[in-house]
Amino acid sequence: MKIALYVTCLVDxxxxxxxxxxxxxxxxxxxxxxxxxxxxCCGQPACNSGYPDHAIALAQNVITSFxxxxxxxxxxxxxxxxxxxxxxxxLFLHDEAWRQRALALSMRTFELGWFLVxxxxxxxxxxxFRGTVGxxxxxxxxxxxxxxxxxxxLLRLVPGLELRELDNAEDCCGFxxxxxxxxxDLSVAIADRKLEGIVRAGVDxxxxxxxxxxxxxxxxxxxxxxxxxxxxLAEVLAGGMS
Amino acid sequence: MSGDxxxxxxxxxxxxxxxxxxxxxxxxxxATQLFSQRRRNxxxxxxxxxxxxxxxRAIKDHTLLYLDHYLAExxxxxxxxxxxxxxxxxxxxxxxxxxxxxxxxxxxxxxxxKSMTTEEIGLNKALERAGIGAVETDLGEWIIQLxxxxxxxxxxxxxxxxxxxVGAILHDATxxxxxxxxxxxxxxxxxxxxxEFAAANLGISGANFAIAETGSFLILENEGNARLCTxxxxxxxxxVGIEKMLPAVADLAVFLRLLPRSGTGQDLTTYQSLLTGTxxxxxxxxxxxxxxxxxxxxxxxxxxxxxxxxSLACIRCGACLNAxxxxxxxxxxxxxxxxxxxxGAVITPQLQDLAKxxxxxxxxxxxxACRDVCxxxxxxxxxxxxxxxEVKQGHPTRPAAAPNRxxxxxxxxxxxxxxxxxxxxxxxxxxxxxxxxFGALLRRLPPLSRWCRGRTAPRLAxxxxxxxxxxxx
Numbered sequence: 001m002k003i004a005l006y007v008t009c010l011v012d013x014x015x016x017x018x019x020x021x022x023x024x025x026x027x028x029x030x031x032x033x034x035x036x037x038x039x040x041c042c043g044q045p046a047c048n049s050g051y052p053d054h055a056i057a058l059a060q061n062v063i064t065s066f067x068x069x070x071x072x073x074x075x076x077x078x079x080x081x082x083x084x085x086x087x088x089x090x091l092f093l094h095d096e097a098w099r100q101r102a103l104a105l106s107m108r109t110f111e112l113g114w115f116l117v118x119x120x121x122x123x124x125x126x127x128x129f130r131g132t133v134g135x136x137x138x139x140x141x142x143x144x145x146x147x148x149x150x151x152x153x154l155l156r157l158v159p160g161l162e163l164r165e166l167d168n169a170e171d172c173c174g175f176x177x178x179x180x181x182x183x184x185d186l187s188v189a190i191a192d193r194k195l196e197g198i199v200r201a202g203v204d205x206x207x208x209x210x211x212x213x214x215x216x217x218x219x220x221x222x223x224x225x226x227x228x229x230x231x232x233l234a235e236v237l238a239g240g241m242s
Numbered sequence: 243m244s245g246d247x248x249x250x251x252x253x254x255x256x257x258x259x260x261x262x263x264x265x266x267x268x269x270x271x272x273a274t275q276l277f278s279q280r281r282r283n284x285x286x287x288x289x290x291x292x293x294x295x296x297x298x299r300a301i302k303d304h305t306l307l308y309l310d311h312y313l314a315e316x317x318x319x320x321x322x323x324x325x326x327x328x329x330x331x332x333x334x335x336x337x338x339x340x341x342x343x344x345x346x347x348x349x350x351x352x353x354x355x356k357s358m359t360t361e362e363i364g365l366n367k368a369l370e371r372a373g374i375g376a377v378e379t380d381l382g383e384w385i386i387q388l389x390x391x392x393x394x395x396x397x398x399x400x401x402x403x404x405x406x407x408v409g410a411i412l413h414d415a416t417x418x419x420x421x422x423x424x425x426x427x428x429x430x431x432x433x434x435x436x437x438e439f440a441a442a443n444l445g446i447s448g449a450n451f452a453i454a455e456t457g458s459f460l461i462l463e464n465e466g467n468a469r470l471c472t473x474x475x476x477x478x479x480x481x482v483g484i485e486k487m488l489p490a491v492a493d494l495a496v497f498l499r500l501l502p503r504s505g506t507g508q509d510l511t512t513y514q515s516l517l518t519g520t521x522x523x524x525x526x527x528x529x530x531x532x533x534x535x536x537x538x539x540x541x542x543x544x545x546x547x548x549x550x551x552x553s554l555a556c557i558r559c560g561a562c563l564n565a566x567x568x569x570x571x572x573x574x575x576x577x578x579x580x581x582x583x584x585x586g587a588v589i590t591p592q593l594q595d596l597a598k599x600x601x602x603x604x605x606x607x608x609x610x611a612c613r614d615v616c617x618x619x620x621x622x623x624x625x626x627x628x629x630x631x632e633v634k635q636g637h638p639t640r641p642a643a644a645p646n647r648x649x650x651x652x653x654x655x656x657x658x659x660x661x662x663x664x665x666x667x668x669x670x671x672x673x674x675x676x677x678x679x680f681g682a683l684l685r686r687l688p689p690l691s692r693w694c695r696g697r698t699a700p701r702l703a704x705x706x707x708x709x710x711x712x713x714x715x
Contacts, residue, residue, distance in 0.1 A: 009660075012707040013670055014700055019707035023714050035711050040666040046653055047627065048608060050634030054657035061661060143610035172567045176607030181689040183605070186257050188696035190567045190607065219697035 001119075002032045004071035006062070008081045009041040010211045018211055021238035022077045022112055028238075029120035031075075036065045044084040048177045052091060059088045063101050066108070073119070074109045077234050079141025080210050082111040086144070111141055113150040113209050113233055122154065127239025129161040131204035133231075136194070136217070137170045138210035151209055151233050158236060166206075168197035175216035191220045198228060205229040207236055244366040245391040250578030250590070253601040260572040266402045270573045273401035277564045280507025281615070288503060298496045299618045302555035305487055306545060312454040312487045313536065320457025323519030325532045330481075333363030336535045340365065340446065340479055341372045343533060347477055349374070349444045353435075355461065355468035356380035357448025358396050358558055359481045359537060361580045362593070365446070376446060377438045379467035381431055388415050394574035396581060397505045397560035402573055435467065445471035445478045445529065450557070451497060452482050452534070455490040458518040459534065462501060462511040469515050472529070479533040480517075484541050485554035491516075497557060500617040505559035540593040549628050553589050555618045562612035562622060568605055577602060584612035588625040596632060600644035603629035667708070674702055 003026060007019040026033050042062060043055030062085060066074050076082045086109055088102035116122040135155065141147040155163050174180070174190025181187075195217065198206045204227075208214050211232060218230035248256045260266065285291050305312055317327045330336035344352065352369065354360065354376050366387070369376045378387040382400040386393055388411050393399030400408070406420075409427060413420035418430035447468055449459035459480055461468045472478050488494065494516075502508040521528040544550045563569045563583030574582035579590040579599065587606060591599035603626045612622040634650070636642035659669040676684060684690050685699050693699065 007707050009666075013673075013702055016703045016705065016707035016710050020710055020714065023711075035708075035715070037708055037711075038663045040660040040663055043660070046657060048630070049649075049653065050627075050630035050632075051650070051653045051657075052627075052631050053635055054653050057657060057661045139607070139609035139611075143614060170611075172607050172609035172611065174567065174607060176609070179604070179607050181692040183254055183257060184692045184695040185261055186254075186568065186571055187607075189261050189571045191697075193567070193571070215700055216697070219693075219700055222698040223696055 001030065001073070002034065002069075002071045003073045003075050003115075004066055004069040005033050005035045006039055006042070006074050006076045006081070006085075007035070008076060008078045008211065010215065011077060014215060015211050015232070018077050018232045018234050021232070021234040021240075022075075024126065024238040024240075025112070025116065025234055026075065026120075028126050029116055029122050031120065034069050034071055036069060038065050042081045042084045044081060045177055047084065047087075047091075056091050059085075059091050059102065060098065063088070063098075063105050066105050067101070072108065073115065074105065075112055075115050076109070077112045077232065078210050078212070079111045079138045079145055079147060080212055082109055083140040083144035085109045111145055111147060111150075111209060113141075113154055114145065114147050116237075117150045117153060123157065125154065125157045125237040125239070127237050128159040129236055129239075131160075132162040132164055132202070133205045133207050133236070134164050134166040134198055134201045134203040135169055136166065136173065136198075136206050136208035136213060138208050138213045139172050141209055142170060147209075151207070154233065154237055155207065161236070164201045164203055166197045166201050166203075168194060171197065173213040173216050175212050177212070180216060187216075188220060191216060195220065195224075195226075195228075203228065205231050207231050207233055209233045244364075244370065244387070245389070247392055247580070248575055248578040250599055251601060253576065253578065253605050256576035256578055257572040257605070260576045265404060266573060267571070269402050269404050271570065273395075273398065274564045274570045277398070277507060277560075281504060281561055281564070282507075284503040284507040284509060287509065288499070291500075291503075294496050294500050295617055295619055298500050298557075299555060301488065301493050301496070302618055303551075305489055306485065306551055306554050309484065309487060309545065312489055313484060315454040316452055316457055316487060317536075318457070319455065320519070320534060323457050324522055325457055325519055325534055328533060328535045330535050330537045330539070333537070333539050334368075336363050336481055336537050336539070337365050337368035339533075339535050340481070341368065341374065343477065343479060344369075344372070344374050344444055347443065349477065351438075351442050352376040352444035352446050353379050353438050353442040353471050353475065354383075355445070355447040355463065355471040356383045356399070357446070357481060358393070358580065359448045359483050360446065361393060363481065363537065363539060365481065377435070377442070379435050379438065379465075379471060380463070381428065381465060381467075384431065384435065385411055388412075392575065392580070394582075395560060395563055396558055396583075396586075402575075439470045439474050442474075443476045445473075445475035447472050447478065447480045449480050449482045449486055449534075450501065451488050451494060452486045453488055453491055453494070453516075456518055458491070458516050459486070460494060461515045461517070462498075462513070463515075464506075464508075464512040466513055469513055472515060472517055473527060476529055477531045477533070478517075478529040479535065481535045481537055483537050483539070485556075501557050501559050504561040504615065504617040544592050549624060550592060552620050553592060553625060555620055556585055556589065557618060558585075559617055561615040561617065565611040565615045567607060567609060567611065577605065584622045584626075585620070588622055588629060591629050591633075596629070596643035600633045603633060670702070670706060677702055
């Protein structure tokens with residue numbers, strides 16, 4: 001199966017290991033992976049900050065890039081950006097031709113975990129892990145895409161990994177895009193509520209499928225000099241981590 | 243004395259003050275957890291909750307599309323049963339109608355049952371200015387009134403108060419021992435309020451639903467005070483938002499299942515009072531005069547578009563407040579508006595001046611927990627995004643309500659760089675250079691300085707993924 005990889009700007013610039021791990025996983029699952037260097041950002045920051053018009057050209061860039069690729073599916077290691085692309089048709093309510101193209105893309109856009117479980121039927125992973133982990137349901141993956149069991153079911157394939165349920169797995173991490181800098185103290189307070197649940201569970205790491213949430217939790221944990229790590233699902237599944 | 247709201251333009255300052263109040267945060271945390279858990283328990287006992295939600299939303303959507311028809315039908319049927327129907331375009335109009343009514347009857351004392359709509363129009367203050375004393379008779383509302391505050395929550399107005407605080411407030415009001423048991427504190431309130439009921443000639447209430455078919459309205463409550471307010475005084479006036487309309491009595495069935503379960507986690511509230519007309523008509527009991535003030539106060543503007551129309555489907559259950567990570571941290575007062583929480587962040591800017599309330603749609607992480615719990619499936623995140631665009635970007639026919647020139651330039655620059663991968667690569671290379679030479683300085687300037695409040699700075703990777711790809715392909 002030929003798939004196009006959209007790594008997202010955050011993975012590209014801040015956490016490229018997630019991109020590398022995603023490629024390794026998709027190849028392990030038998031996919032032929034394409035990566036179009038013309039990709040930048042999906043436009044979510046503009047939409048969420050009240051400037052949806054600024055997202056239109058960015059959306060068109062993603063749409064044309066996918067059309068050029070001839071791939072069957074666009075796969076992202078992010079529930080949030082997947083949800084953004086799935087909402088693209090709403091940006092073109094007054095442009096039927098573009099709306100149709102956006103619709104065609106949105107139906108072929110998948111979050112990595114969901115894609116590995118439901119399309120690739122993955123039943124083994126290259127990675128292994130020593131320790132206990134908790135799963136964080138990223139809000140957009142959970143509530144916009146309806147992903148709930150995909151991440152945990154993939155983690156159960158990892159040798160040596162012990163998965164514990166977080167009693168607040170579905171709670172927001174407090175990131176919220178520009179919310180994190182518009183209302184920083186509130187954002188941190190929400191992160192701390194999330195981290196309380198992670199500490200209660202006594203895990204070595206919290207794992208999720210969105211770099212944005214994980215970056216938020218990771219930088220808070222680093223600030224607290226905590227030993228708990230925040231890791232992306234792809235990194236853990238692909239292995240090669242210390 | 244009625245309390246004042248914090249300035250809603252200062253959401254961040256209000257929120258940070260609330261974050262610093264550890265007593266309030268502890269009370270708020272346990273209350274929101276408790277009500278969320280009660281709601282989950284009630285849903286676990288109920289089969290078909292999802293069907294009820296769809297059914298309720300369909301009824302609301304239909305009624306809102308034909309609202310003019312049902313409002314006229316309500317007026318006709320209420321009038322036929324002896325109820326006087328008044329129309330108020332604004333909150334001031336509604337307050338004036340109540341004051342004129344009180345003056346006509348020479349009434350200077352009123353009892354009130356809990357009503358967010360009367361909070362919305364600032365009725366207590368208007369009555370005070372007109373020399374009419376109005377006593378809140380819902381226990382939580384009375385505590386808030388005695389404390390000189392505004393409600394903290396739309397269903398449970400005093401959840402931020404600890405038991406000790408409530409004891410002190412009731413001690414001052416009734417003389418009861420501040421450390422008395424909850425039962426004794428409540429009994430002292432009951433004694434004091436019974437005297438108010440007996441003395442008052444005017445009862446003021448809101449309504450949860452109005453029924454076009456019969457000209458009735460329904461009030462749900464747990465303390466019995468609303469039933470006393472609406473039956474004991476000679477004159478009863480209900481302030482009812484026009485969106486409270488339902489076509490028929492039969493439509494209540496699904497809402498009676500949804501509202502208590504979503505709000506307080508009860509299968510049914512203790513009292514459901516379906517009030518139709520005056521004593522002189524079909525009923526032997528009840529007031530001599532019943533007045534209904536149908537209030538617009540900005541609601542009809544929301545009918546314009548489907549996205550905003552759904553705001554009027556709200557049945558004020560408060561479930562979205564309890565589920566919201568922002569409300570759970572800062573509570574109701576920080577919003578500076580009558581309606582706090584996710585639903586407040588979308589209806590306040592539509593009821594009031596959007597420019598004044600422009601901070602509220604941004605007081606959300608867009609996590610969507612509110613949409614998950616809403617019994618009538620209002621897509622609150624969609625509304626928040628719609629209002630954010632109205633605030634910042636405007637619309638071909640409407641200018642932005644609260645434009646920010648600097649921020650707009652930043653997003654123009656962002657879009658310019660992101661439109662073309664060559665510009666994006668150049669911009670990210672420049673960012674790496676800036677990080678290397680001026681990183682420490684940049685982290686002291688916004689937006690990074692604001693990120694670094696409580697978090698370490700995110701660092702750009704040495705090599706972006708697009709460079710690593712060359713070796714992976």
